[in-house]
Amino acid sequence: MPGSGKTLFANLLREKGFYVISMGDVLRKRYEKEAKIGERMMDFAKRIREIYGEGVVARLSMEEITPTMSRIAFEGVRSLAEVEEFKRLGNPIIIAIHSPPSLRYQRMISRMRPDDSKNIEDLRRRDLDEIRLGIGGVIALADYIIINDSTIDEFKKRAEEVILRITK
Known part of the structure; x- marks a missing residue:
């Protein structure tokens, strides 16, 4: 969900040598x-x-994707139909990042991204839009769920544990 920590997780993957494709950036283009x-x-x-x-x-x-890319992660999967598309590349591993709505709303209000509303009702409406797109199914069928409800350092620790598991 928006504000959960997907971008932070993606940056950790980059540090581990993954090429990360942001589906949001692709959509924005x-x-x-x-x-x-x-x-x-x-x-x-x-x-x-x-x-x-x-x-x-x-x-x-x-x-x-280019031929030189080996370890690829897609940030921002929103539906099981998208997961099915990725299966054409192999067996995707789904990692969901979960944060409580109130915490996500605080993050989005403070991060000042142009596409983030500064109004709680708009943020709730956005959540419902995301759920209608099918994100709930992706989260429910995730191979790993990382709870991001504490400090950045704690999230990084939890994320590193998952990254270690998927890269073995």
Whole structure:
């Protein structure tokens, strides 16, 4: 879910030699080229999924892969349809990062990203939009779940344990 710590986890993967493809960045590139005037990013995401299928962002993300990349992670999987697309590459390992909503909302309000609302009701609405896209199924079927409800150092420790398991 937004504000859970996905980007921090992705940075830890990069430090371990993974090439990380941010599905959000891939979607933003497409949004900048094709969004209708005044269209919110979430509405754009829903629209292209209606046009091209539920796995479209995964397919666009896989286009970013080059032959020199060996260990690849995709940050920001939102649906089981996307997981199915990634299965064309092999057997994906799903790692979910979970944080309580109140903590995620505090993080999003303080981090000042342009696509984050500063209004709690908008953040709750965004959560519901994410759930409608299917993120709950991805979390429920995750191979690993890292709880991010404490300090950054504690999260890093938990994340390192999972990274060690998946790289053995």
